[in-house]
Amino acid sequence: MLSDDDIKAIQSVCREKRYLAGEIVISEGSVGNNFYIIIKGGVEIWKHYGTPEQDLVAAYGRGQLFGEMALIDQYPRCATVVTHKPSDLLYITRDDFNRVIKASNPISLSIMRSISDKVRESNERYIEDLKARNHLLTLTCEQLHQEVEEREKAEKALLQANAKLEQRVTARTAESVESNSRLSQEIEDRKLLQRQLLRSDRLAATGQLAAFIAHEINSPLQAITTLLSTLMSEYQTDHELLSSFEIFKGAVHNIRNTVQKLLDLNRPSQEKKQPVNINKIIEKTMSLVKSQLKNAKIKLISDLSPNLPILIASPQQLTQCLLNLINNANESICGFSDATESKRPQIQADTTGTIGQITIRTLSDHGHIIIRVADNGPGIATEAMAHLFDPFFTNKKRMGIGVGLSVSFGIIEDHHGTIKAENSPQGGAVFIIKLPVRFNDE
Ligand SMILES: Nc1ncnc2c1ncn2[C@@H]1O[C@H](COP(=O)(O)OP(=O)(O)OP(=O)(O)O)[C@@H](O)[C@H]1O
Ligand SMILES: [Mg+2]
Structure with a gap:
């Protein structure tokens, strides 16, 4: 005090x-x-x-x-x-x-005590205040931490959603690209089918007409042939007349061939289908044309895959189809068509004495047998490509009435197969036949 x-x-x-x-x-x-x-x-x-x-x-x-x-x-x-x-x-x-x-000592003491109380009191207040601030700071920190965590979670979820979306977009794009290409493939297939159907219809209609004409020609032709034989035996001593009769006979023979071709257009052969080894049929066909091709200085090569599955087919029809293709290849190499003649005015033999070659290949491909007949002639003219299998389409001035490929088309169709033509990058034409090994034939 x-x-x-x-x-x-x-x-x-x-x-x-x-x-x-x-x-x-x-x-x-x-x-x-x-x-x-x-x-x-x-x-x-x-x-x-x-x-x-x-x-x-x-x-x-x-x-x-x-x-x-x-x-x-x-x-x-x-x-x-x-x-x-x-x-x-x-x-x-x-x-x-x-x-x-x-x-005065008491004054200084009292003042000192008051100051020390004040200092202590304010210290305590500061400490309390600091504690409160620290608590607030901790809470704020925790809240911030939580907010950061939540934001990180949200960002992660957003990234995941983005990735999923991108995946879906990529998948959808791939799907639509695939379905687009499937669609265009389908359109192409439909177009091909339509062309084939149209061709089959035309072939059937033309075949019927051809058969009618052939029948109409055949009867008088038969009479002419009989009369010619009688006349030839009657005038066998008259050599001049006989040689005229021979020319006449040759012409009649040509007409008969043409008539036969016309008949083939309608029904190539009525042979029953049977199990066949396609390589054997090819070898037999090759033996039929061997000497003819040798004379024409054309080499015939075969590359036949062994162990091909047995095919249910008509050997006669397939032989005829192969003959048509080989004949065309032969005629193309020899330059019988207008187009080829202009391209190949002079055909010369090489050092081996040949003017060209025809290669026949077979191979098996996923339940199908493929037959490729290739030549090294001048190839198919671009403008002819779309009409090759049309009845009576021909580029040849001499010989040929344009039925060989139509008949071949009919035969392959009858075997549920396909036939197509293309030009090989090395030059020459290639005909590709694709025959299914199994099919439900009525
Ligand atoms: N290997 C080939 N190379 C080039 N062109 C070909 C070949 N095969 C066919 N062609 C073309 O296709 C046309 C039609 O052939 P197709 O066999 O139907 O009739 P053609 O040979 O003219 O007459 P036909 O066969 O009735 O005697 C031919 O005139 C020819 O222009
Ligand atoms: Mg022909």
Whole structure:
């Protein structure tokens, strides 16, 4: 407790000052000189006052002290003190205070105790405040952490969804590309089928007409042949007449051949289908044309795959088909068609004495037997390609009425197979027959 004299001594150095609301009593950073006691009103202690980071540290009211540290140190003040309402403050300057405590030990002791209480109290308040701030900071950190985690999860989900979407888009694109190509393949197949059907119809119609014409020609031809034989035996001594009859007989023979071809157009042969070895049929056909091709200086080569499956087919019909293809190849190499004649005005034998070659190949392919008849002639004219299998389509001025390929087409169709022609990149034409090994024949 202070004595009355001590209180009087303090009162003698105390001065009073009146402040309006919002007036700065101490500025942060300034060197303080005074110690204050609030008589009326109140003050707020601000850190970084007037800046965006300003922070309210404490608020003091009537009877409370501030600025006491200015009495014992001379460091810059660490906060700003502002009145928040009109206030009356008592203050003691450092010099006055020094004088008073020098004169009285109890005063200095009491002041020291008050300062130490104040320091302890403000320390505790700061610690509490720090704890509260730390807690808030931890909560904010946790919240932030959670938000980051959630954002990461959302980003991951978004990435996954994107990847899935991309996969689906890629799959859909691939699907539509595939279905597009399937569709165009289907369209191509349909077109081919349509062309084949059209060709079959035309072949059937032409075949019937041809058969009718052949029949009409055959009867008088029969009569002519009989009459010719009678005349020839009657005039066998007249050599001049006989040689004319021979020419006549040759012409009749040619007409008979043509008539036979016309008949073939309608029904190539009525032979019953049976199990056949296609290589054997090819070898037999080759033996039929061997000498003819040898005379024509054309080499006939075969490359037949062994162990081909047995085929249910008509040997006669297949032989006829092969003969037609070999004859065409022969005629093409020899330059019998207009187109080939203009391209190959002179056909010369090579060092081996041949003017060309025909190759027949067989192979098996997924339940089918493939027969390829290739020649090294001038190939098929582009404009002829679309009409090759049409009845009576021919490029040949001499010989040929354009039924060989139509008949072959009919035969292969009758075996449920396909026949197509192309030009080989090495030159020459290739005819490709594809026959199914098994089919349901009625
Ligand atoms: N190997 C080939 N090389 C080039 N063109 C060919 C070949 N085979 C056929 N051709 C062409 O196809 C046309 C039609 O052939 P197709 O066998 O139907 O009749 P053709 O041979 O003219 O007469 P036909 O066979 O009735 O005696 C031929 O005139 C020819 O222009
Ligand atoms: Mg022909």
